[in-house]
Structure formats: C-alpha cells, structure tokens
Ligand code: ATP
C-alpha cells in the first residue's frame with residue numbers, strides 16, 4: 001500500500017521513470033480504448049492514462065473519490081491542463097467511495113456550510129478548504145518560531161480546573177468523580193504564576209466558554225495563543241503582538257503562494273505601527289459621529305463597527321476604564337484607567353491584554369469590588385508571596401486571526417470541527 005512518489009514531486013522531466021502513486025479519483029473520462037483519471041493526493045494532481053482490457057475493467061465502475069494506487073510510467077501530456085501524465089501499468093483499487101456522497105468535495109455543486117461541516121473530512125478534499133488548514137499550520141509554525149526567538153517557552157496548563165479563572169460567567173462545569181470541576185476559559189492564572197519561574201511563556205491551546213452567542217466570531221471551544229512575560233509593561237507586550245501579527249502575514253504571504261491562489265486571495269503584510277487609540281479618544285470620536293457614550297460605558301458591537309470604519313485594518317484600543325477590565329488588570333496613575341488594550345481588526349476583537357497586578361492585597365481588593373470571592377482564589381494568590389515579578393501578557397484568538405488572514409467572515413470555516421451551542425457533532 002505504499003507509494004514511491006507524491007504527485008507534487010513529479011514533472012515532465014521525469015519522463016520514462018516508473019513511479020507508484022496513490023490518491024483519490026477526482027474525475028474519470030472513458031474515451032473508447034482509453035480511460036483518463038484525474039488523481040489527487042495531498043500534494044498535487046495528475047492525469048492517469050488507463051489502457052488494456054484488465055486495467056479498463058478495474059476502473060470500469062469506479063466511483064469518484066475512490067482510492068487507487070497506480071504503478072506506471074511518467075510521460076509528457078498533450079492535455080491542456082497537465083504537463084505530464086502517468087501511463088498505468090497496474091491499478092489497485094484500495095477503497096471504493098460509496099455514492100451519493102454527502103457533499104461534492106470539488107465544490108462544483110455548492111454545499112452549505114452546515115452540510116460541509118457535517119462531512120468535514122470529505123470537505124478537506126476541496127482545495128479551498130485544504131488551503132485554509134495549510135495556512136493555519138503555517139501560521140502556527142511562524143508563531144512558535146517568533147515567540148521562541150523572543151525567549152518565550154511553550155507550556156501546557158490544565159484544562160480541567162477547580163475554580164474559575166476569569167470570573168464565573170461562561171463557565172462549563174463538569175462532574176469530576178465526586179467533585180465539581182470546570183473547563184478552563186483561559187490559562188490566565190497559570191500563565192501569570194509561571195512568570196515567577198520561567199519569566200516568558202506562551203501557550204497555544206483550546207479553551208472553553210459557554211457562550212450562547214450565535215455570531216460568526218464566537219465558538220464554545222476556541223484556540224487561544226497566550227503569552228505572559230515578567231518585567232514587561234503593557235506597551236512592551238503590545239509591541240510583541242504587533243510584530244507577531246506582521247511576521248505571520250509576511251511569512252504566509254511568502255510561503256503560502258498556492259494556498260492564496262486556491263482561496264483567490266492576496267495576503268499583504270499590514271503596515272506597522274498599528275494605530276493606537278485610547279478608550280477616551282474612541283468615545284470622543286464616536287461622539288462626533290453621533291454615538292454618545294459616557295466614560296465607563298462598554299463599547300458595543302455598533303460602536304466597534306463605527307470605530308472599525310474610522311480605523312480600518314489593525315489598531316489597538318488602549319487604556320480602558322478599569323471597571324471594564326478583569327480583576328487582574330493593573331490601574332494607571334489615574335486609577336479610573338487601566339494598563340490594558342485590545343487588538344482590533346476593524347470591528348473584530350482579536351486580542352486583549354494588559355499589565356497585571358502583582359500585589360496580592362490589591363488583587364484581593366479588586367476581587368471583592370467585582371463581586372468575586374477572594375477565598376476561591378487563595379490557591380492562586382499564594383504564588384504572589386513567592387517573589388512575583390511585575391508582568392504583562394495577552395491572549396490572541398487564533399480562529400479570529402485565521403478568519404482575518406483568509407478573508408473569511410465565519411470562524412467556523414477556519415476550525416476543523418467547530419463547537420457552538422448547536423454543534424456537537426461530528
Ligand atoms: P470577552 O468574552 O472577553 O468579553 P470577546 O472576545 O468574546 O470578549 P466579543 O464578544 O467579540 O469579545 O465582544 C465584542 C463586543 O461585541 C462586546 O461589546 C459585546 O458586547 C458584543 N457582543 C458580544 N456578543 C454579541 C452578540 N451575540 N451579538 C452582538 N454583539 C455581541
């Protein structure tokens with residue numbers, strides 16, 4: 001069942017060479033004494049010429065998307081779409097596709113997103129869909145390399161946790177033998193603790209939020225890229241986030257040419273530095289547009305959409321009112337403000353972060369202010385007595401970043417098996 005070559009490594013210069021290839025039959029044209037197959041593997045596509053009674057019998061009732069292995073000879077092709085082809089010596093049918101298939105993986109018949117997600121594995125034979133996940137892979141490669149080069153160590157923190165990390169809302173609970181446990185919403189508390197031992201860490205992992213939202217940007221299971229760094233202020237980690245995003249765009253622009261072609265997009269490195277707009281400036285700008293806000297009001301979808309028009313592309317929204325931010329965020333000299341930021345792409349929030357409190361007494365006071373019980377955080381707060389350095393960090397939603405990168409609106413398109421309030425299968 002092995003092959004000697006991936007189709008993508010073949011070419012007309014290999015004329016006369018014997019090869020064994022294997023893949024999926026995309027197309028099948030019977031022309032009298034010859035049958036032409038289009039065979040695709042994950043690296044490319046080739047035309048196969050089938051002749052002779054035994055071989056023709058093998059492919060006679062072959063269904064599209066069946067798996068075949070061909071031992072044959074490379075030759076030049078006269079076909080318009082191919083520079084070479086393979087003349088089959090022997091054909092093994094390894095697996096037959098049963099028709100009708102739930103979707104047309106070639107996309108010639110339009111299938112809705114629900115049908116495609118219900119048959120996701122098959123959907124990946126569509127070159128557009130495959131391109132998304134090749135881009136996602138390359139994005140992750142670039143993120144790991146960039147953060148590693150900056151001295152960050154990749155870690156894994158628990159996903160089954162005993163108490164909430166971000167406050168009580170949106171928490172999935174589960175039975176953990178005879179105890180109550182939760183699915184982690186973010187690595188927030190762990191990543192902060194880890195700065196006292198490892199200084200700079202990052203994690204790339206799934207996190208869970210019981211979001212009843214039916215939007216194109218919310219999932220109940222999403223992938224977050226989190227960093228935390230000792231001895232950095234919020235402006236330092238903003239700088240890291242900005243250069244990471246620029247690096248990712250530059251890397252995939254250069255290294256994912258065929259994926260961009262499959263998707264019909266051109267990825268362009270964004271201009272840096274990104275705009276930095278304070279919350280106070282933002283509500284002034286919105287006021288001038290007729291959207292009146294008081295200091296301390298949260299920015300709703302309609303406000304973010306307007307700001308997105310005023311600041312197209314990437315920009316930072318910084319210095320939020322402290323009361324709008326989680327208990328772990330550090331105040332500014334003006335204590336009504338915080339050392340915090342969101343990275344936006346137009347209306348879409350991609351990341352939030354900030355400087356953290358490292359004085360445990362201040363954290364206890366903030367927990368009380370926010371109606372949370374400090375006793376439930378004592379396990380975490382112990383670490384703040386062990387020499388906790390000042391630190392900052394952020395969390396970046398990978399799925400939202402991929403949606404921006406691929407110019408696709410719905411995050412479900414860039415996640416293999418998305419989870420939302422309705423979708424638990426496959
Ligand atoms: P967090 O969960 O940390 O608050 P998030 O990453 O989920 O942040 P969003 O939910 O995108 O951020 O928040 C952006 C804005 O969109 C918020 O002002 C929020 O009120 C609004 N929003 C959230 N859910 C919906 C929804 N289902 N429909 C319309 N607007 C929403």
Ligand code: AMO
Pocket residue numbers: 166185186187188209211217218219220221222224226227349350351352353354393394395396397398399400411
């Ligand atoms: P926040 O709650 O803003 O911050 O989450 C960070 C980023 O994660 C992504 N995200 C989501 N993506 C898809 N579906 C969801 N339901 C979802 N929820 C969040 C977004 C968002 O910007 N602990 C802080 C980060 C920090 O301060 O380090 C946090 O979790 O892209």
